[in-house]
Amino acid sequence: MSQSQHILTAVAWPYANGPRHIGHVSGFGVPSDVFSRYQRMAGNKVLMVSGTDEHGTPIQVQADKEGVSARELADRYNRVIAEDLTALGLSYDLFTRTTTLNHYAVVQEIFKGLYDNGYVFPRTTMGAISPSTGRTLPDRYIEGTCPICGYDGARGDQCDDCGNQLDPVDLINPKSRINGETPKFVETEHFMLDLPAFADALGSYLQAKQGEWRPNVLKFALNLLGDLQPRAISRDLDWGVPIPLDGWRDRHDKRLYVWFDAVIGYLSASVEWARRSGDPDAWRQWWQNPDAQGYYFMGKDNIVFHAEIWPAILLGYNGEGARDGKPGSLGRLGLPSEVVSSEFLTMEGRKFSSSRQVVIYVRDFLSRYDADALRYYIAVAGPESQDTDFTWNDFVNRNNGELVAAWGNLVNRSISMAAKNFGAVPQVGDLTDADRALLASSKAAFAPVGAELARSRFKNAASQALDVVRDANRYLAEQEPWKLKGDPARQQSILHVALQVVDDVKTMLTPFLPTSSNKIYGMLGGEGVWTGMPEIREVGEEGGRDYPIITGDYAGAARWEHRPIAPGTPLAPPSPLFPKLDPKVVDDELARMGGG
């Protein structure tokens, strides 16, 4: 094992145009938190950052629809999302937003660095704008008749009927999906990121990741290299980060493209975190230390931005593309060590769709079920390596069978017996072969389970921890401590062994189940905090506005290691850890989904 490392956990930024649903958090939220909690327990220095992504056309469109300003809309959903992610127990060191002055400053610094090195240049292009607002009309917001197959619901970027990629200029009878008006195609000047200049650098960067990244991510990224085009990183819109060049800075009709500013959020959030921690340069440990690792968590539709565009931006800022150059004033910045992408979650066989009520928002879910139950389900049955279907039936089965019947019951029966008979953690006497075997297999599980967690293979990790649970239940069935009233010494030894294994497994499940693991820690007499939980804090910014952030003190007692339990520690009769769900909730939830 290596020494303590600096690990940046960069979590995809949820878009603040509405509340997030469980598909979103299964992609970026739960995986990144399980990973980060494990890394902290393993003794590494984790910096986990994210925030709400608040610029761009969809937010402006939604705000117009609701008759509020983009900022008001973003304020609203920033708070909703921050509250939901906190309730899920996601241990962000800083969860901020893209509308801070700090973020604007960092984004503009990166832009200038790219510009000074020659990787960003202006170009006049043809683009669609809305005649009534003058704003860029993204291709997806234009529909019309497909010039190839005649399908009349084709979008500007692609025809859903024949599958061909289109240019919106070619659409017959194009219309805006926002308000039905006919878009105007005009010449407009935009700044382009010179992606072809990074073809070689990106190629060698990605090649070096062979065997390390999930194969689908790497294949996808390598594939993109074949056709790199300069890409516009500005838009005709007033809701975004201003372009920091003379003659552009004060224009209200040109802003940086939302994705360009969003990925830079990982850096700006790190900078903000450092400043709030009292050491403004602390972020450098995660970005400029050659031994630091950066893990980026997201859903698969984000791969292009994290495996292609973000590395290109960093290379350009560092002056490491085909045009060379030198690092900007922040200094050389590290590229992602690994891009961890989840696949997609579907809902009862269908795509998530808020308009069709095929959705369950995080908030609604957590109003009826525990965060640990959702975290567990996503970790063991989520879209880790392929698209996965969420069904209420499966959720109830796994909750009742695995969390309640296997794990919760082991905890409950062990502590209950020990509390009832001895009122304390029992002494251990001579060990039998069976005792030793169980203790050894429990202790031996730390290494493989940890290794799987470090590789973001959460299903394997959880299932190996559950194997220990099954071993322990079998052990109790074989040893039958409840029959040994006449042999208290032996009875004590058995219960001691059982409790020790409960403690071990509690440790191994902590990344998945922080809340219930904290309870078990307390039940077994643990002092202080086992694993920290996030909280919302209201903060301000010099010259800016107040806003909520998620942060927390995660330096609890939790360590990724076997911890001997102490005989004599008082035990109280336990209460169940996980509520068993009535199978009727399946029907209730399906009915809630609008007729199922």
Place this chain on the structure above:
RNA sequence: GGGGCGGUAGCUCAGCUGGUCAGAGCAUCGGACUCAUAAUCCGUGGGUCGUGGGUUCAAGUCCCACCCGCCCUACCA
């Protein structure tokens, strides 16, 4: 159109660079037990590993073709 993923027991899925790889969990059925949220434990059945070829001493595991499902295609994780 281009790219990617998947098709293994009733269900959900493991099976990395080819040789105990035909598995796990759940569900079913039979039995045991009672400490525990009627939880637990033991046993049982069940698959020509999508289809057709090929390479090999040996193929879910590699190659080709095909069928089916899904996803991405750059402003819905």
